[in-house]
Amino acid sequence: MSAIYNASRRDFLKTSVLAGGGLILGFTLPGAARFAEAASVFSPNAYIRIASNGRITVVCGLSEMGQGVHTAIPMLVAEELDADWSSIEVKQAPADPAFNNPIFGMQATGGSTSVRGHWEPMRKAGAAARAMLVAAAAGKWKSKPSDCRTEKGMVVHKSGKKLSYGRLAHAAAKLAVPAEVKLKNAKDFRILGTSMKRLDTPAKVNGTAKFGLDVRLPGMLTAVMARPPVPGGKVVSVDDAKAKAIPGVRQVVQIPGGVAVLAEGFWAAKQGRDALEIKWDDGPNAALSSEGVSRMLTEGAGKGGAVGRSAGDVGLSVAKRLQAVYEAPYLAHACMEPMNATVWVKPDEIEVWAGTQSQGPSQGILGKVGGIAPGKVKVHTMYLGGGFGRRFAPDFTVDATLLSKISGKPVQLVYTREDDMKAYFYRPASVTRFVGGLDSRGKAVSLSASVASPSIMEASGFMKLPPDGVDQMAVEGIKDCPYDIPNLRVEYARREPGVQVWFWRSVGHSQNLFFLESFVDEMAVAAAMDPYEFRRELLSKQPRYKGVLELAAQKAEWGKPLPAGVHRGIAVAQSFGSYVAEVAEVSVGKDGKVKVHRIVGAVDCGMTVNPEIVRRQVESAVVYGLSAALYGRISFKDGRVEQSNFHDYPVLRIDEMPRVEVHIAASTELPGGMGEPGLPPLAPALTNAIFAATGKRVRKLPIDSDQLKHA
Amino acid sequence: MISLSINGKKIKVKDSPDKPLLWVLRDTLGMTGTKFGCGVALCGACTVHLDGEPVRSCSVPLSAAAGKKVVTIEAIAANSVGKVVQAAWVKHDVPQCGYCQSGQIMSATALLAKNKKPSDADIDAAMSGNICRCGTYNQIRAAINDAAQAMSKGGRT
Numbered sequence: 009m010s011a012i013y014n015a016s017r018r019d020f021l022k023t024s025v026l027a028g029g030g031l032i033l034g035f036t037l038p039g040a041a042r043f044a045e046a047a048s049v050f051s052p053n054a055y056i057r058i059a060s061n062g063r064i065t066v067v068c069g070l071s072e073m074g075q076g077v078h079t080a081i082p083m084l085v086a087e088e089l090d091a092d093w094s095s096i097e098v099k100q101a102p103a104d105p106a107f108n109n110p111i112f113g114m115q116a117t118g119g120s121t122s123v124r125g126h127w128e129p130m131r132k133a134g135a136a137a138r139a140m141l142v143a144a145a146a147g148k149w150k151s152k153p154s155d156c157r158t159e160k161g162m163v164v165h166k167s168g169k170k171l172s173y174g175r176l177a178h179a180a181a182k183l184a185v186p187a188e189v190k191l192k193n194a195k196d197f198r199i200l201g202t203s204m205k206r207l208d209t210p211a212k213v214n215g216t217a218k219f220g221l222d223v224r225l226p227g228m229l230t231a232v233m234a235r236p237p238v239p240g241g242k243v244v245s246v247d248d249a250k251a252k253a254i255p256g257v258r259q260v261v262q263i264p265g266g267v268a269v270l271a272e273g274f275w276a277a278k279q280g281r282d283a284l285e286i287k288w289d290d291g292p293n294a295a296l297s298s299e300g301v302s303r304m305l306t307e308g309a310g311k312g313g314a315v316g317r318s319a320g321d322v323g324l325s326v327a328k329r330l331q332a333v334y335e336a337p338y339l340a341h342a343c344m345e346p347m348n349a350t351v352w353v354k355p356d357e358i359e360v361w362a363g364t365q366s367q368g369p370s371q372g373i374l375g376k377v378g379g380i381a382p383g384k385v386k387v388h389t390m391y392l393g394g395g396f397g398r399r400f401a402p403d404f405t406v407d408a409t410l411l412s413k414i415s416g417k418p419v420q421l422v423y424t425r426e427d428d429m430k431a432y433f434y435r436p437a438s439v440t441r442f443v444g445g446l447d448s449r450g451k452a453v454s455l456s457a458s459v460a461s462p463s464i465m466e467a468s469g470f471m472k473l474p475p476d477g478v479d480q481m482a483v484e485g486i487k488d489c490p491y492d493i494p495n496l497r498v499e500y501a502r503r504e505p506g507v508q509v510w511f512w513r514s515v516g517h518s519q520n521l522f523f524l525e526s527f528v529d530e531m532a533v534a535a536a537m538d539p540y541e542f543r544r545e546l547l548s549k550q551p552r553y554k555g556v557l558e559l560a561a562q563k564a565e566w567g568k569p570l571p572a573g574v575h576r577g578i579a580v581a582q583s584f585g586s587y588v589a590e591v592a593e594v595s596v597g598k599d600g601k602v603k604v605h606r607i608v609g610a611v612d613c614g615m616t617v618n619p620e621i622v623r624r625q626v627e628s629a630v631v632y633g634l635s636a637a638l639y640g641r642i643s644f645k646d647g648r649v650e651q652s653n654f655h656d657y658p659v660l661r662i663d664e665m666p667r668v669e670v671h672i673a674a675s676t677e678l679p680g681g682m683g684e685p686g687l688p689p690l691a692p693a694l695t696n697a698i699f700a701a702t703g704k705r706v707r708k709l710p711i712d713s714d715q716l717k718h719a
Numbered sequence: 720m721i722s723l724s725i726n727g728k729k730i731k732v733k734d735s736p737d738k739p740l741l742w743v744l745r746d747t748l749g750m751t752g753t754k755f756g757c758g759v760a761l762c763g764a765c766t767v768h769l770d771g772e773p774v775r776s777c778s779v780p781l782s783a784a785a786g787k788k789v790v791t792i793e794a795i796a797a798n799s800v801g802k803v804v805q806a807a808w809v810k811h812d813v814p815q816c817g818y819c820q821s822g823q824i825m826s827a828t829a830l831l832a833k834n835k836k837p838s839d840a841d842i843d844a845a846m847s848g849n850i851c852r853c854g855t856y857n858q859i860r861a862a863i864n865d866a867a868q869a870m871s872k873g874g875r876t
């Protein structure tokens with residue numbers, strides 16, 4: 009891949025002019041950059057290469073972390089190109105402004121933005137290529153383009169003559185990129201909306217798929233680091249004599265993040281790291297504890313803070329008032345592949361191989377670390393062994409860059425599972441206090457929510473708390489409460505216990521919708537109403553919410569008796585432009601153990617690119633959400649993270665896996681995101697079912713089965 | 720020097736006897752198909768076959784593998800059961816991120832080699848040591864059932 013992009017950009021200037029200022033902001037025109045290619049390869053833009061043998065390569069700037077983007081993006085291109093799907097291949101793009109994510113304005117994958125951001129640009133790229141192939145064919149036939157149509161990788165003349173895209177590639181490559189292209193009507197789609205097989209499957213069943221940890225370079229050293237056991241801690245002294253005595257250990261290096269042992273291979277590096285004798289200064293967080301965090305947040309939620317939304321008067325007198333305090337813990341992402349990066353700092357460039365969600369920003373950050381211009385930072389994005397937001401963070405690439413710079417060698421920095429678990433970048437702990445009011449007929453008339461949590465925006469390093477003082481990510485899911493409640497108030501109290509927080513699959517929605525959808529259930533109970541009907545009434549002005557709520561209820565046969573001991577709960581949420589409702593069917597043993605039998609999901613994600621991938625993403629989010637709700641908790645004691653590996657940070661396994669059904673609502677709306685929206689309704693559907701089963705309201709995650717014991 | 724049989728090839732390595740087989744494979748031999756997930760036999764990502772038995776290579780010292788037959792994901796297609804399992808994985812498009820799938824396929828192959836018609840409980844028992852953070856468990860189960868059926872029909876999925 010690099011050889012291609014090292015070549016001079018033959019058409020760069022020409023297309024830059026065509027694309028106007030669109031090159032960096034991305035995608036205002038399908039042109040963007042055209043990279044130099046062998047003459048026989050037709051490359052109308054940075055995203056498409058058509059070889060004379062007819063193979064079509066879609067170059068994808070987004071990171072594949074399981075969400076299926078390496079299939080969805082090619083589908084967008086192939087649709088408008090009228091390609092034969094079986095001729096499509098996908099290649100990972102380098103870091104380059106041509107691949108900026110239009111929603112972020114930088115090259116990065118996250119926020120369930122991939123399909124939303126590239127829905128039009130990638131189709132335009134395909135349509136431009138198609139128009140050029142048609143023009144090339146018309147030229148050969150001395151005919152008009154309007155006399156030609158396209159079909160499965162062929163240009164077909166009205167007389168019946170045909171030419172394949174491969175045969176036309178050479179001629180098409182000489183033509184100018186059209187300034188305007190027409191896109192298909194959705195009703196004419198034949199690739200979009202179908203469950204095309206994933207393009208990355210073959211490599212992922214035979215061991216050939218290359219993840220960040222699989223990078224092997226000549227002369228490469230492996231680094232394992234000792235990091236401060238308390239956030240903000242510092243090294244006082246290091247005795248590395250024992251570490252250096254381990255065969256294969258080559259160097260011990262101290263950097264701001266900790267002390268690294270560089271060795272030949274992981275095993276020597278890890279043994280070396282374990283043999284380091286380090287005195288730490290624990291710093292100001294030495295007394296950090298989960299109880300302390302909980303107290304701080306509960307105090308904040310009690311006090312309230314910056315106002316994020318205010319309508320009517322939540323102080324009005326009501327027939328019934330109820331209040332509750334909800335709490336969620338810090339969570340680790342626990343991606344299957346522990347964090348790692350391989351970096352080679354050379355005199356005039358830096359090469360990076362990493363499973364990263366943020367290749368664009370990495371260029372700037374690592375350029376700064378390595379003392380080189382961002383354009384000289386070459387990022388090779390590897391397959392990501394899970395992302396979930398964690399791989400947006402720069403900690404592993406920054407430290408690997410420092411270590412390569414200091415050692416002069418290519419360095420692969422590897423986090424052990426324990427390192428990964430204890431490396432922070434957690435989903436923030438959060439507490440929300442609700443007060444709700446019902447009128448005499450049991451209708452919800454007021455709701456106030458006071459959220460206390462750390463600010464992800466401030467922690468991100470690239471966002472700031474907005475002038476109103478409300479961290480959008482701390483209140484999302486509550487602030488946009490869709491229920492028709494006339495008196496509504498949402499406040500945010502920022503509290504910072506001192507732990508680096510980060511984006512975690514569905515971000516604020518992950519805890520806030522557990523809070524809101526549980527409390528709405530409490531209101532339904534207080535109103536003596538069925539929780540489904542209660543929501544439905546309050547959603548009469550929200551057709552898409554109501555649509556998925558009804559679809560989920562219908563498919564789960566809400567109201568129909570279940571086997572003895574099994575109970576249902578329901579919840580609905582919108583996040584990242586998609587609407588998802590879920591019904592959980594649950595039983596609770598006398599010992600308090602929760603068994604999840606079935607999850608029925610309904611999703612409205614607008615127009616669907618690939619229904620099977622949509623269903624799988626919801627199912628994946630269900631599993632991720634179940635792991636969090638049942639087990640997920642990062643806790644602190646004496647400043648130290650108490651969890652270390654999968655024995656004390658358990659995740660769902662196959663023997664606990666419920667049946668999952670996902671139903672997709674037909675829609676002509678623009679596509680929403682799908683990597684995250686399946687998660688938010690899971691926890692409340694589950695805990696609402698637990699309430700139905702036991703009469704016990706879970707207000708704190710993870711679920712504590714001791715509290716659910718019953719005779 | 721320790722002698723090993725890996726995917727049918729005799730190999731000699733100079734590593735120390737206590738180095739886990741996983742790192743001999745990944746670092747000494749550059750065979751990166753076998754994955755590192757936890758290092759302590761909790762996740763199954765590193766599963767390989769040792770004389771046909773599924774083992775967590777992160778927790779098998781090189782000395783324990785000496786003289787035994789090691790089979791990894793790279794050669795699983797050469798195994799008649801493994802080939803069917805792989806085909807079922809492709810048919811069901813099981814992988815998402817894919818990182819756990821080498822281990823899943825190794826565990827599933829070992830299961831089906833011994834048990835041609837595993838029940839749900841058999842699948843739970845054989846596969847619950849393999850974590851998938853992407854949540855592909857239902858597809859894994861479906862693919863195993865499909866592979867079992869294919870084997871009963873002579874190996875086609």
Ligand code: FES
Pocket residue numbers: 754755756757758759760761762763764765766775776777778
């Ligand atoms: S890496 Fe061996 S079981 Fe997890």
Ligand code: FES
Pocket residue numbers: 074344393394814815816817818819820850851852853854855
């Ligand atoms: S496919 Fe990602 S961990 Fe299993």
